[in-house]
Amino acid sequence: MVYMISLLLLLCSALFSGLTLGLMSLDVHDLRRKATLKDKQARLVLPIRSRGNLLLTTLLLGNVAVNAILAIFLGSIASGVLAGVLATGLIFLFGEIIPQAVISRHALAFGARTSLIVRVLMILFYPIAGPIAWGLDRLLGEELPSVYSRHELLKVIEEHEDSHQSDIDADEERIIKGALTYSNKMVGDVMTPRVVVMLLEENQPLTPAFLKQLREAGHSRYPVYSEGSKDILGILYVKDLLGRKLTGKTVKAFVDKTVYGVHASSKLDDVLNAFIKTRHHLFIVLNNEDTLVGLISVEDIIEEIVGVEIVDEFDQHIDMRELAKRRK
Incomplete structure (x- = not known):
């Protein structure tokens, strides 16, 4: 009978010890996220884990009480120094090390299966654990969430x-x-450099020879400047020329005159917000002297996010920055 009671007490000690480490290692905010995603185990554990100090006090009181009673029963089996060594060894190995190692690996599963037992224990120990937990709550405050850099x-x-x-x-x-790193980059890091940007003069006739030149250049859009000036007055999109009658027409007839400029030092997240706000997808890039140094499109920013080059049916060159390096 004494042996059976001692074994039962040792199992209770193991449960208290393992649950103390296992449940307290669970992050409340992580459990709350999982519970909102309808995780059944998290929903069972969250109500008891959210009262962390009461849970901790209850489990520690239970563990101390069980170990004290276990030491008394082991004292009836052996005497003197042997009883102390036996109690210490059994509690250390089977009441602490093994259960903590096992339950800590499967804390959520064990916590869910024993949640009802823990709830009952929290009620039973509340007269003692309650005031202690209340004091800890006032002294330490709420648990801080895990925030990652x-x-x-x-x-x-x-x-x-x-x-x-x-x-x-x-x-x-x-x-x-x-998505997490693109905002650290600047426009100058991802833009299409001026050296590979083909500028068109607004009065350029759309002759077959000129259209062939555009196809060979391999771009889908071209900045257009006004005659006698290098000021950009708009953008010519090659797709706007498809299926249109071009005889006798000049570049000016198909220019989109909505032009937005950004500086090369602008951050990509700010420029992406500008793209969204303006509903435009191509900006000219200027330096500190407001001189044209390149172009940036919404595709350039998306490429930085997805990590692959985006090429449309008009583009013949995949990496324009690499092409610019070869032309320097």
Whole structure:
């Protein structure tokens, strides 16, 4: 009988010890997120874990009480120093180390299965644990959420993609990383440099030879400047010429005169917001002297986010910045 009671007490000690480490290692805000996503285990554990100090006090009181009673029963089995060594060894190995190692690996699952038991214990121990938990709540305040820096979040995403248990694939990882890092880049880092930008004069006739020249240049849009000046007055989109009668027409007849300019030092997230606000998808890029240094399109920013080059049916060159380097 004594042996059975001692074994039962040892199991209770293991449960208290394992749940103390396991449940307290669960992040309340993480549980709340999972609960909103209808995770059944998180929904069971969240009500008890959200009262962290009461939960901690209850489990520790239960563990201390069980270990004290266990030591008394083991004292009836052995005596003197042997009883102390036996109690210490059993509690240390089977009441602390093993249960904590096992339950901490499966904390949410164990917590969900024992949530009803823990609720009952919190009620039973409340006369003692309640005031202590109240004092800790007032002294320490609420638990702080786990907030990651940008670099930490990137590392977490990388670890998720590498894990066999994650449903994030390499493409999703690349896009998420791009979305988190593109705002650190400037327009000058991703724009199409002026050296590879073909400027058109507004009075240029749309002759077959000129149209052939446009096709060979391999771009889908061209900045247009006014006669006698290098000021950009608009953008010519090649698609606007398709299926149109061009005989006797000049570039000026098809120019979109809505022109927006940004500086090369502008951040990409600010420029993307400008694209969205203006509902335009091509800006000219200026330096500090307001001189044209290149072009930037919404596709250039999207490329930085998704990590791949976007080429339409009119583009013959994939990487315009690489082409600009070769032409320098």
